[in-house]
Amino acid sequence: MKGMKILLVDDEPLMRMSMVDALEAVGHDVRAAASGTEGIEVVKQKTFDLVITDLRLPGADGLTVMKAAKEQSPHVEVVVITAHGSVETAVGAMKLGAFDYITKPFQMEELLLIVERVGRVIRLRCEDRDFQEKPDDTFTFGGMLGVGSRMQGVLDKVKTIAEADSPVLITGESGTGKDAVANAIHQNSPRRQYPMVKVSCASLSEKRLDAELFGYEKGAFPDAMRLRRGRLELANRGTLFLDEIAASSPGIQAKLLRVLQSGKFERLGGKQILETDVRLVCATQRDLQHEVAEERFNADLLFLxxxxxLMLPPLRKRAEDIMVIADHLLKLNAVKAGKxxxxxxxxxxxxLTRYSFPGNIRELERMVERSVAMVGDGETIQPFDLCGHQSCPFAGGTPNEACEFCKEGLSSVASTDRSMNSLADAREEFEKRYIASVVEQAGGNRAAASKILKLSHKALSEKCKRYGISFSDEDQDLKG
Incomplete structure (x- = not known):
C-alpha cells in the first residue's frame, strides 16, 4: 500500500530522528512529538494511520497517548516502545488495544517489519470499507453475477448466511467463485468493519500453516527471531477464510476445532492462553464426507x-449466466486496458455458450482478459480471439492439437454436416455460417457487416458471392 500517516512520540532526540529517517525512507509520512503532552495535542489536530509511542514519556505516558489517539480515531493502530523491565506494561497495552510492542534496544529492521504488518491490516480494512460503500447491488459482481435460477438461489442463501455468525462451508469445483462468495459473506455481515484474513491451506506446508494461523513466540523454532501474531489474532472480530480446508493436516484440524469450540488457542512455543473472536469461513472442492470416511478429515470439525x-454450481450447469458474466468481465477489462x-x-x-468450461469462471475470466488484450481499440471480439492456444484450428493447427474450447466450437459446426472430412471443410463451413450470422445481425447492410467483420467491402463481397450470401442493399449498389 502507499505510505501511511504515522505519529512518532519519543523523548530521546537521536532515537526519534533515527526512526523518522527510517520510516520516511520507505515512503511513510511521519510527524514527530517529543513528549506525551505534545503527542496528545497532535492527535487532536490530525488523523493518523499509526501511532508509535514510547511508554515512558514526560508530560503524559504512552498509554495516555494511545487512549487519546483511539478516542480521536477508533481505527488507528498503536505500537508501543518499552524497555526490558516494562514488558508486562507493554502486554497490558496490547490488551487495551495496542497492535504490538517492541523492546529497546532494537534494530530498525524490527520496527519496519511491525510497521509493514500494520500496513497489511490497514489495507485489508480499506478494501472492506471500499466494498461496503458500493451501491446495494453487492450480490451482482464478478463470479457471483448471474440471472439463472440456480445462481439466484445461491445469492439468496448468501444474503441469509451473511447476517448470521456461524461457521460456513463453501463447496464447489475449482474456479466456481468460492472466494467471491466468502467476500460477499464477510462484506455483508456485522463483522464487515473488521478485517477479513485469507489463508490458502493447500499452498502451505503443515508447519508453515500452523505458524501462519496461530502465530509463534520468539525462539519457538530456529527461524523465529521475534514474536509474531497469527492470522487468528489478525482476524479478531472479523472473518478468517480458509481456502481448501481439506488440504490441512489432522493436527491443524484438531486445533481449529478447539478454537471454534472455545475461542482459545496458544501461539507456537507459547504458554499463554489467547482468545479470539473470529467467524470461520472455509472452502473446498473435495467431498469432505468422503475425506472423513478415509480418515483424512476431522468428523467433529465437519459437523460444525x-x-x-453452500454448494456452488459449475458454470456448465448455469449456461444462461455465461454471457452475463462475460459481458461484465469485458467491461471491466476494457476499462483496465483503456480500450x-x-x-x-x-x-x-x-x-462461449457451447463450451463446457472445465475451469469454470476462472477460465472465463482468463479467456476474456486475453481477448481484450488481443483485439484493437473499437474492435469486436471474434471466435478466434477467445482461444490463446498456439495450435488451435483457427490458428492453422490440426484438430488433434486443438484446445478443448476450439474442439467444441469446431464440433458444433461439423455436426451440421457429416460429409465434411477435413479441417479445411470445417473451417470453411464455420466461416460461411459466421458471415451469414453477421450479415443478418447487420440487417443485410454491407457497410455495417464489413465493419463488424473487419473486412474490406471487396473482400466481403467475394466471400459472400462464394457462399451465396446476399445483402439487402445489393440492388442499390448495382444501380450505383
Whole structure:
C-alpha cells in the first residue's frame, strides 16, 4: 500500500530522528512529538494511520497517548516502545488495544517489519470499507453475477448466511467463485468493519500453516527471531477464510476445532492462553464426507462446518449466466486496458455458450482478459480471439492439437454436416455460417457487416458471392 500517516512520540532526540529517517525512507509520512503532552495535542489536530509511542514519556505516558489517539480515531493502530523491565506494561497495552510492542534496544529492521504488518491490516480494512460503500447491488459482481435460477438461489442463501455468525462451508469445483462468495459473506455481515484474513491451506506446508494461523513466540523454532501474531489474532472480530480446508493436516484440524469450540488457542512455543473472536469461513472442492470416511478429515470439525453450508454450481450447469458474466468481465477489462470494445460477435457468443468450461469462471475470466488484450481499440471480439492456444484450428493447427474450447466450437459446426472430412471443410463451413450470422445481425447492410467483420467491402463481397450470401442493399449498389 502507499505510505501511511504515522505519529512518532519519543523523548530521546537521536532515537526519534533515527526512526523518522527510517520510516520516511520507505515512503511513510511521519510527524514527530517529543513528549506525551505534545503527542496528545497532535492527535487532536490530525488523523493518523499509526501511532508509535514510547511508554515512558514526560508530560503524559504512552498509554495516555494511545487512549487519546483511539478516542480521536477508533481505527488507528498503536505500537508501543518499552524497555526490558516494562514488558508486562507493554502486554497490558496490547490488551487495551495496542497492535504490538517492541523492546529497546532494537534494530530498525524490527520496527519496519511491525510497521509493514500494520500496513497489511490497514489495507485489508480499506478494501472492506471500499466494498461496503458500493451501491446495494453487492450480490451482482464478478463470479457471483448471474440471472439463472440456480445462481439466484445461491445469492439468496448468501444474503441469509451473511447476517448470521456461524461457521460456513463453501463447496464447489475449482474456479466456481468460492472466494467471491466468502467476500460477499464477510462484506455483508456485522463483522464487515473488521478485517477479513485469507489463508490458502493447500499452498502451505503443515508447519508453515500452523505458524501462519496461530502465530509463534520468539525462539519457538530456529527461524523465529521475534514474536509474531497469527492470522487468528489478525482476524479478531472479523472473518478468517480458509481456502481448501481439506488440504490441512489432522493436527491443524484438531486445533481449529478447539478454537471454534472455545475461542482459545496458544501461539507456537507459547504458554499463554489467547482468545479470539473470529467467524470461520472455509472452502473446498473435495467431498469432505468422503475425506472423513478415509480418515483424512476431522468428523467433529465437519459437523460444525456443515451447520451452514453452500454448494456452488459449475458454470456448465448455469449456461444462461455465461454471457452475463462475460459481458461484465469485458467491461471491466476494457476499462483496465483503456480500450473501447464493441462486444462479442455472434460467433464468439455461440462458442462461449457451447463450451463446457472445465475451469469454470476462472477460465472465463482468463479467456476474456486475453481477448481484450488481443483485439484493437473499437474492435469486436471474434471466435478466434477467445482461444490463446498456439495450435488451435483457427490458428492453422490440426484438430488433434486443438484446445478443448476450439474442439467444441469446431464440433458444433461439423455436426451440421457429416460429409465434411477435413479441417479445411470445417473451417470453411464455420466461416460461411459466421458471415451469414453477421450479415443478418447487420440487417443485410454491407457497410455495417464489413465493419463488424473487419473486412474490406471487396473482400466481403467475394466471400459472400462464394457462399451465396446476399445483402439487402445489393440492388442499390448495382444501380450505383
Amino acid at each position: 462446518l456443515n451447520g451452514v453450508s 473501447v470494445i464493441e462486444g462479442f460477435s455472434l460467433g464468439a457468443k455461440d462458442l
